Amino acid sequence: xxxxxxxxxxxxxxxxxxxxxxxxxxxxxxxxxxxxxxxxxxxxxxxxxxxxxxxxxxxxxxxxxxxxxxxxxxxxxxxxxxxxxxxxxxxxxxxxxxxxxxxxxxxxxxxxxxxxxxxxxxxxxxxxxxxxxxxxxxxxxxxxxxxxxxxxxxxxxxxxxxxxxxxxxxxxxxxxxxxxxxxxxxxxxxxxxxxxxxxxxxxxxxxxxxxxxxxxxxxxxxxxxxxxxxxxxxxxxxxxxxxxxxx
Amino acid sequence: xxxxxxxxxxxxxxxxxxxxxxxxxxxxxxxxxxxxxxxxxxxxxxxxxxxxxxxxxxxxxxxxxxxxxxxxxxxxxxxxxxxxxxxxxxxxxxxxxxxxxxxxxxxxxxxxxxxxxxxxxxxxxxxxxxxxxxxxxxxxxxxxxxxxxxxxxxxxxxxxxxxxxxxxxxxxxxxxxxxxxxxxxxxxxxxxxxxxxxxxxxxxxxxxxxxxxxxxxxxxxxxxxxxxxxxxxxxxxxxxxxxxxxx
Amino acid sequence: xxxxxxxxxxxxxxxxxxxxxxxxxxxxxxxxxxxxxxxxxxxxxxxxxxxxxxxxxxxxxxxxxxxxxxxxxxxxxxxxxxxxxxxxxxxxxxxxxxxxxxxxxxxxxxxxxxxxxxxxxxxxxxxxxxxxxxxxxxxxxxxxxxxxxxxxxxxxxxxxxxxxxxxxxxxxxxxxxxxxxxxxxxxxxxxxxxxxxxxxxxxxxxxxxxxxxxxxxxxxxxxxxxxxxxxxxxxxxxxxxxxxxxx
Amino acid sequence: xxxxxxxxxxxxxxxxxxxxxxxxxxxxxxxxxxxxxxxxxxxxxxxxxxxxxxxxxxxxxxxxxxxxxxxxxxxxxxxxxxxxxxxxxxxxxxxxxxxxxxxxxxxxxxxxxxxxxxxxxxxxxxxxxxxxxxxxxxxxxxxxxxxxxxxxxxxxxxxxxxxxxxxxxxxxxxxxxxxxxxxxxxxxxxxxxxxxxxxxxxxxxxxxxxxxxxxxxxxxxxxxxxxxxxxxxxxxxxxxxxxxxxx
Numbered sequence: 001x002x003x004x005x006x007x008x009x010x011x012x013x014x015x016x017x018x019x020x021x022x023x024x025x026x027x028x029x030x031x032x033x034x035x036x037x038x039x040x041x042x043x044x045x046x047x048x049x050x051x052x053x054x055x056x057x058x059x060x061x062x063x064x065x066x067x068x069x070x071x072x073x074x075x076x077x078x079x080x081x082x083x084x085x086x087x088x089x090x091x092x093x094x095x096x097x098x099x100x101x102x103x104x105x106x107x108x109x110x111x112x113x114x115x116x117x118x119x120x121x122x123x124x125x126x127x128x129x130x131x132x133x134x135x136x137x138x139x140x141x142x143x144x145x146x147x148x149x150x151x152x153x154x155x156x157x158x159x160x161x162x163x164x165x166x167x168x169x170x171x172x173x174x175x176x177x178x179x180x181x182x183x184x185x186x187x188x189x190x191x192x193x194x195x196x197x198x199x200x201x202x203x204x205x206x207x208x209x210x211x212x213x214x215x216x217x218x219x220x221x222x223x224x225x226x227x228x229x230x231x232x233x234x235x236x237x238x239x240x241x242x243x244x245x246x247x
Numbered sequence: 248x249x250x251x252x253x254x255x256x257x258x259x260x261x262x263x264x265x266x267x268x269x270x271x272x273x274x275x276x277x278x279x280x281x282x283x284x285x286x287x288x289x290x291x292x293x294x295x296x297x298x299x300x301x302x303x304x305x306x307x308x309x310x311x312x313x314x315x316x317x318x319x320x321x322x323x324x325x326x327x328x329x330x331x332x333x334x335x336x337x338x339x340x341x342x343x344x345x346x347x348x349x350x351x352x353x354x355x356x357x358x359x360x361x362x363x364x365x366x367x368x369x370x371x372x373x374x375x376x377x378x379x380x381x382x383x384x385x386x387x388x389x390x391x392x393x394x395x396x397x398x399x400x401x402x403x404x405x406x407x408x409x410x411x412x413x414x415x416x417x418x419x420x421x422x423x424x425x426x427x428x429x430x431x432x433x434x435x436x437x438x439x440x441x442x443x444x445x446x447x448x449x450x451x452x453x454x455x456x457x458x459x460x461x462x463x464x465x466x467x468x469x470x471x472x473x474x475x476x477x478x479x480x481x482x483x484x485x486x487x488x489x490x491x492x493x494x
Numbered sequence: 495x496x497x498x499x500x501x502x503x504x505x506x507x508x509x510x511x512x513x514x515x516x517x518x519x520x521x522x523x524x525x526x527x528x529x530x531x532x533x534x535x536x537x538x539x540x541x542x543x544x545x546x547x548x549x550x551x552x553x554x555x556x557x558x559x560x561x562x563x564x565x566x567x568x569x570x571x572x573x574x575x576x577x578x579x580x581x582x583x584x585x586x587x588x589x590x591x592x593x594x595x596x597x598x599x600x601x602x603x604x605x606x607x608x609x610x611x612x613x614x615x616x617x618x619x620x621x622x623x624x625x626x627x628x629x630x631x632x633x634x635x636x637x638x639x640x641x642x643x644x645x646x647x648x649x650x651x652x653x654x655x656x657x658x659x660x661x662x663x664x665x666x667x668x669x670x671x672x673x674x675x676x677x678x679x680x681x682x683x684x685x686x687x688x689x690x691x692x693x694x695x696x697x698x699x700x701x702x703x704x705x706x707x708x709x710x711x712x713x714x715x716x717x718x719x720x721x722x723x724x725x726x727x728x729x730x731x732x733x734x735x736x737x738x739x740x741x
Numbered sequence: 742x743x744x745x746x747x748x749x750x751x752x753x754x755x756x757x758x759x760x761x762x763x764x765x766x767x768x769x770x771x772x773x774x775x776x777x778x779x780x781x782x783x784x785x786x787x788x789x790x791x792x793x794x795x796x797x798x799x800x801x802x803x804x805x806x807x808x809x810x811x812x813x814x815x816x817x818x819x820x821x822x823x824x825x826x827x828x829x830x831x832x833x834x835x836x837x838x839x840x841x842x843x844x845x846x847x848x849x850x851x852x853x854x855x856x857x858x859x860x861x862x863x864x865x866x867x868x869x870x871x872x873x874x875x876x877x878x879x880x881x882x883x884x885x886x887x888x889x890x891x892x893x894x895x896x897x898x899x900x901x902x903x904x905x906x907x908x909x910x911x912x913x914x915x916x917x918x919x920x921x922x923x924x925x926x927x928x929x930x931x932x933x934x935x936x937x938x939x940x941x942x943x944x945x946x947x948x949x950x951x952x953x954x955x956x957x958x959x960x961x962x963x964x965x966x967x968x969x970x971x972x973x974x975x976x977x978x979x980x981x982x983x984x985x986x987x988x
Contacts, residue, residue: 023684024677026611064728075713078728085731097611099684103691106608107699114353116416117273117344134705141709143728168702169610183271190270190346196695197350201443205354208415211381215388219322234311234325234390237332361847363910364767364838437764437840444844448937452848455909458875462882466816481805481819481884484826517931520858558975569960572975579978591858593931597938600855601946628952635956637975662949663857690942 001068005031005040006056012094012178017048019186021096024048028074029094031178032084037061041080043071061085075142082146083174087158092178094185097170100192101185104128105165111195112207118191119208119216121162121184126191127152128165145169160221163188248315252278252287253303259341259425264295266433268343271295275321276341278425279331284308286331290318308332322389329393330421334405339425341432344417347439348432351375352412358442359454365438366455366463368409368431373438374399375412392416407468410435495562499525499534500550506588506672511542513680515590518542522568523588525672526578531555533578537565555579569636576640577668581652586672588679591664594686595679598622599659605689606701612685613702613710615656615678620685621646622659639663654715657682742809746772746781747797753835753919758789760927762837765789769815770835772919773825778802782821784812802826816883823887824915828899833919835926838911841933842926845869846906852936853948859932860949860957862903862925867932868893869906886910901962904929 012029016022025048030041043055058068059077061084066073080093096102104111104126111126113119118126129148136144149164149172162184163173173184198205207213259276263269272295277288290302305315306324308331313320327340343349351358351373358373360366365373376395383391396411396419409431410420420431445452454460506523510516519542524535537549552562553571555578560567574587590596598605598620605620607613612620623642630638643658643666656678657667667678692699701707753770757763766789771782784796799809800818802825807814821834837843845852845867852867854860859867870889877885890905890913903925904914914925939946948954 023681062731081728099688100691102609102611102688103695106688106692107696109696114415115349117349131703132706134703137703137705137709140728168608168706187270194346194349194353196691197347197443198353200447200694201350202354202356209378209381209384211384212379212415215384234328234387237309361909362843364843434764441840441843441847444841444937445847447941448844449848449850456872456875456878458878459873459909462878481822481881484803517928556978575975593935594938596856596858596935597942600935600939601943603943625950626953628950631950631952631956634975662855662953690938694941 002033002036002038002040002058003053005033006053006058008178009040009042009056009092010051010053012092012182013042014048014051015182016094016096016185019182019189021098021185021189022048023097027094027096028076028080029092029178029182030077030080031092032061032090034088034091038067039077039080039084041077042074043069044074046071076145078140078143079146079149079172082143083149083172086146086150087153087174089157089159089176090162090174090181091176092181093172093174094178094181095170095172096185096189098185098189098192100196101165101171101188102169103196104192105170106168108167111165111192112205113213114195114198114205115208116212116216117187117194119213120220121187121191121217123156123160123217124213125207126163126165126188127161129167131167160217249280249283249285249287249305250300252280253300253305255425256287256289256303256339257298257300259339259429260289261295261298262429263341263343263432266429266436268345268432268436269295270344274341274343275323275327276339276425276429277324277327278339279308279337281335281338285314286324286327288324288327289321290316291321293318323392325387325390326393326396326419329390330396330419333393333397334400334421336404336406336423337409337421337428338423339428340419340421341425341428342417342419343432343436345432345436345439347443348412348418348435349416350443351439352417353415355414358412358439359452360460361442361445361452362455363459363463364434364441366460367467368434368438368464370403370407370464371460373410373412373435374408376414378414407464496527496530496532496534496552497547499527500547500552502672503534503536503550503586504545504547506586506676507536507545508542509676510588510590510679513676513683515592515679515683516542517591521588521590522570522574523586523672523676524571524574525586526555526584528582528585532561533571533574535571535574536568537563538568540565570639572634572637573640573643573666576637577643577666580640580644581647581668583651583653583670584656584668584675585670586675587666587668588672588675589664589666590679590683592679592683592686594690595659595665595682596663597690598686599664600662602661605659605686606699607707608689608692608699609702610706610710611681611688613707614714615681615685615711617650617654617711617715618707619701620657620659620682621655623661625661654711743774743777743779743781743799744794746774747794747799749919750781750783750797750833751792751794753833753923754783754792755789756923757835757837757926760923760930762839762926762930763789764838768835768837769817769821770833770919770923771818771821772833773802773831775829775832779808780818780821780825782818783815784810785815787812817886819881819884820887820890820913823884824890824913827887827891828894828915830898830900830917831903831915831922832917833922834913834915835919835922836911836913837926837930839926839930839933841937842906842912842929843910844937845933846911847909849908852906852933853946854954855936855939855946856949857953857957858928858935860954861961862928862932862958864897864901864958864962865954866948867904867906867929868902870908872908901958 009031016027028042030039032039038058040056046055057071057073110128165171175181256278263274275289277286279286285305287303293302304320357375412418422428503525510521522536524533526533532552534550540549551565551567604622659665669675750772757768769783771780773780781797787796798814851869906912916922
């Protein structure tokens with residue numbers, strides 16, 4: 001069952017590996033089939049160099065039981081379930097250990113909106129969770145990772161900020177499907193690296209102007225705000241030259 | 248029309264990608280044909296791995312209208328037009344999101360002339376624009392990116408400092424043609440990286456001696472200042488040895 | 495003699511090179527055969543590009559004499575012997591000059607447990623030795639490198655913290671066999687790099703919650719603590735939705 | 742004439758390029774033939790991808806005149822001549838713009854002896870010149886680069902510290918022949934990178950113990966100090982175990 005989704009999820013996991021966002025057997029990606037109430041997720045302990053679609057595991061979204069596949073689902077499966085249940089619009093999730101995103105997660109800090117690269121893809125800062133309590137760690141730890149991710153998103157469209165850094169752990173990204181989740185993981189690593197390099201040059205670097213961050217995000221996400229190229233309001237060349245003088 | 252320029256512009260865009268200065272569909276390069284009053288620019292939304300010369304778009308320099316090509320010109324086209332109109336000597340422009348140059352842009356800081364590598368290619372600091380006003384952002388944003396770039400260059404030869412960092416955004420480079428613009432983008436990234444590594448070793452690093460910066464720039468840019476190797480004024484070896492003693 | 499172990503040790507040394515953890519002829523890996531009281535170690539002065547199993551040298555664990563092989567054992571052999579004698583459970587050792595682990599060694603600092611990646615593999619901080627005394631340096635230096643490594647491990651299971659940074663020098667890793675030792679060297683470099691990037695974002699970054707560090711380590715090392723996926727205690731979906739509301 | 746040396750110098754220049762220590766046409770390597778009183782050096786303006794031995798230029802050590810070759814010798818030729826004249830033992834010189842070594846040069850700082858990797862190859866800190874005076878810049882600039890390098894080496898064996906960072910410019914390395922000069926350039930970049938990463942972890946990192954730095958340098962450079970492996974003074978295993986207890 002769900003052969004097509006297994007192939008997509010397998011490819012997504014292999015892309016995380018090829019892009020250098022995971023090492024050895026770490027990291028995982030999944031996709032959900034809302035109608036069937038099931039997710040397809042990476043197995044535990046299968047190295048990337050032999051991973052194939054038939055290794056993917058189908059898990060019930062309602063109870064966490066394996067409904068198809070010979071392998072054990074990866075340990076982060078309960079976190080994926082918690083996120084899918086809370087964010088009804090999303091179709092895929094990726095969890096990586098990419099260097100710079102993990103460094104911000106270990107630093108326990110949100111990534112500020114320092115530039116347009118960030119603003120084009122995330123509405124506001126890329127958030128980092130609080131540190132989990134001893135109780136959350138002792139009981140149902142993997143489920144609680146998902147819960148602490150969801151906790152911070154109340155009232156925000158998850159597709160408008162498709163990322164959460166889990167403090168002391170690493171990033172989770174998501175999207176309308178598993179490909180988008182993986183693409184967001186790739187962009188996240190670049191945005192995190194760029195933010196790191198920015199604060200090293202200027203520890204007091206200010207976030208992007210709020211109006212610009214808003215404009216960039218809307219331009220990227222709302223087709224209606226994109227202006228047709230015929231609609232550019234470009235001044236007449238002659239008037240401009242006389243105004244500026246020859247350079 | 249302009250088939251040769253389309254090929255050059257396509258190659259220039261692909262070089263930006265191969266050199267790792269842009270990711271996914273970001274970044275763009277263009278060339279201008281002054282006689283025809285037209286620029287050839289990268290289209291919007293064509294991935295680098297399928298990009299071909301026939302995708303390039305011809306745009307009128309005087310009004311911004313597409314005069315040839317099936318694709319939509321990239322969103323930064325108005326900025327390119329503004330720069331071409333103001334800087335009459337230049338033949339090509341490149342806009343990248345390269346990591347270190349973008350970090351200096353996000354930090355909102357000029358790159359100081361820390362060494363000869365910088366001084367050989369740029370006359371003075373590599374400047375960063377001011378942050379744009381809410382009004383500039385709200386109306387004709389892409390055109391105003393070009394305007395804020397031009398604003399800082401009054402009275403300076405654009406070919407002597409072929410770069411502007413747009414605060415919170417990223418670098419634009421230019422040159423006598425589109426190949427030179429791309430080469431400047433490559434050098435810029437190295438100079439930006441080197442400047443970052445320098446301030447991390449010594450946050451109080453001083454800029455190069457003004458006389459040396461001037462000499463290096465002139466030596467690179469004015470063929471007349473290059474001394475013929477027969478003209479080296481090298482002391483006679485025997486006199487020198489007696490002076491220095493054996494080491 | 496020990497042909498199989500020679501092949502493993504040769505492969506381990508070549509893996510260190512391929513992973514970029516050593517340069518030129520630096521670095522070395524060895525394995526021990528406890529029954530025979532001998533270790534197989536990299537020779538001195540053989541470049542990686544021509545290294546073959548027959549170059550490996552067999553050395554007596556009890557007296558340091560070469561018992562098989564035409565080559566001279568590498569200079570760090572006495573340190574390997576000291577470690578094998580003290581840590582009876584280990585089967586292999588790797589010594590690299592990998593960039594970030596060596597930087598922590600040169601900084602003379604333990605690598606704090608900043609995240610789960612670290613905690614999954616090391617029980618507590620990754621320790622750095624004290625600086626050696628002039629006397630230790632003057633006499634039996636290579637043997638004393640091993641001694642100073644062993645000194646810090648009294649009372650701790652060496653397989654639970656399979657690494658020591660030698661102050662001003664570089665890292666030694668070990669494991670149940672030489673492959674595990676090399677794998678630990680690879681993970682160490684990633685953990686060291688991640689720790690470096692973390693303190694640059696937040697110089698006051700706090701170590702992982704102690705309870706979480708403990709849980710992660712136990713989950714990775716004690717098969718009994720791994721919960722069967724059927725044992726996940728995931729709340730019923732319907733009850734949860736009503737509780738959280740639609741997002 | 743000097744066909745063999747031309748081939749060596751060409752290969753050396755190409756190695757600098759392959760190792761990523763130079764960009765575009767920057768950097769240069771040369772070798773000297775003391776008997777003939779001539780050096781063989783890289784030409785000016787020949788890109789690395791078409792460079793061949795016949796492009797190399799032969800220059801008189803005593804007067805700087807070209808005595809063989811169709812090309813113009815590179816602009817740094819006078820600096821090479823000054824160094825060869827002062828350091829009679831050396832046979833080759835390399836000048837690169839490698840990132841981290843250039844960053845220390847731009848920072849105007851010596852690279853401290855933070856670890857054994859450094860101490861194995863350099864006797865003491867890797868020095869950086871003073872900044873040149875306006876007069877030195879105005880007249881015979883390229884010759885004076887060589888002079889300021891030589892100035893700091895009075896009384897020291899150049900082969901014991903085969904490197905000088907020219908402040909605001911970049912590194913020069915040398916060796917018994919041009920291959921050794923290039924190898925030193927490769928090691929220098931690693932040592933510079935490692936020093937940068939060290940001070941970022943611990944800005945107050947202390948240099949290596951003087952006794953250890955001395956021992957490592959002597960062990961690498963004086964064959965008589967290398968101890969035969971049969972000469973290791975390794976304690977008897979049984980006595981040691983009883984002393985340490987089982988770990």
